[in-house]
Amino acid sequence: MQTAPTIIYVPPCCPALLLLNCGSLTLLWLCEPKPQQDTARMGIPWRVTIGNAIVFALRTASSGAGMSSAYRDVKSLVRGLQILESLGQKGSMKVSALAESTDIDRTSTYRLVSTLESMGYVLRRGEDGAVSLTSKMANIADGFRDDDLIAQAITPYIHELTHIVLWPSDFATFSEGAVTVQVTTHKLSPMSVHRAVVGRHHSLFRSALGRAMLSVMSQKEIDTASVVAQLEAPNSQYIWDKKTIRKLIGDVRKAGYASSVGESEINISAIALPLRVGRVVGAVNIVFFRSAMTPQIAADRYLEPLKACVRRVKKALSA
Structure with a gap:
């Protein structure tokens, strides 16, 4: 079912925003007030000049869930945090155990651990390859007031x-x-x-x-x-x-x-x-x-x- 465009505007006193909501696509224009060029079709005293228009297309869910649904989880970040949480709860462990604990495949776990190690958040022991948190994590915790x-x-x-x-x-x-x-x-x-x-x-x-x-x-x-x-x-x-x-x-x-x-x-x-x-x-x-x-x-x-x-x-x- 197609949604009829909805027009929202600010009375003419300064450059204003014109919002047209057309179903799943929302268009936002920055307009200049030109009351002498009324647009009868819209029934409002604005003329949208394309040269001055700034258009933002904001995807909205047809269910009306709003802008929050436009942002998806960054999967690698979620997985990296899962690894840090697991190490914080259970202590040092080998990558195979860490993969099992977080339900992340072993190849991805190796890549994530390598990234976290390069950033200084985890350390791998040379003798057995076990992974543990470093003091850098404590520094982050200290920043929480x-x-x-x-x-x-x-x-x-x-x-x-x-x-x-x-x-x-x-x-x-x-x-x-x-x-x-x-x-x-x-x-x-x-x-x-x-x-x-x-x-x-x-x-x-x-x-x-x-x-x-x-x-x-x-x-x-x-x-x-x-x-x-x-x-x-x-x-x-x-x-x-x-x-x-x-x-x-x-x-x-x-x-x-x-x-x-x-x-x-x-x-x-x-x-x-x-x-x-x-x-x-x-x-x-x-x-x-x-x-x-x-x-x-x-x-x-x-x-x-x-x-x-x-x-x-x-x-x-x-x-």
Whole structure:
């Protein structure tokens, strides 16, 4: 059954994208707005000039599976990883045993082992030809940070939080002298105007995320964090004013949550809760427009779902 072309366009204000979906083939044009040359056949004020067109053909499955189905596994890579996994689980073994363990034919196993050996990931003993992992694999494992593991664990829970409250949410850690966003739901939220949020830095003292983390730190941790933050933000008025810092922390502890109003961005407010599992792991916030509500109203509406999210994350990380 042939699918009728579907046209999606952006109102004329700048060069725009014109998307035509014709069954299993999707065509994307970059067009110039020419309202004086309306195309009545399409019913939209655009003219596609072939000279200026950039065409991308994106194969989509007729079942509607989407773009993910366009990418197939790289078989040799999958097999190479199977070999590394097998060696990691069972220790050194001969190529014949490795082939049997991974269910890869022996000829392919020899070629894969040779490639991995040339890259420095495995080593073959001269006396019996047994294959084992090298220290280079340990270097890769060392590159996996706790922040990465925590970010992976927290993602489904803050996604669920955003489905409940609709406003976007961030999870951030304190690293490199700043509060750094590791996970965000801005792309999922219909209430967000931001997209590129992961990796964004916020002040430890001015953001709700930073204040939430400070509220559960020990005095020693607060002093250390303050010194590090001062190195990164020498002009901050909060760094040297210990009285102000104590008041910030006291206000958070008294309220039961951290908040900020126009601190990170003039039109944005947030409430946040800390995440501590043996140590200060980070903090989770809910972000909203400053004009939409006060932090107190936001807390009245959304603090319980935020607390539930943090409890579930703590349980998952403690398991």
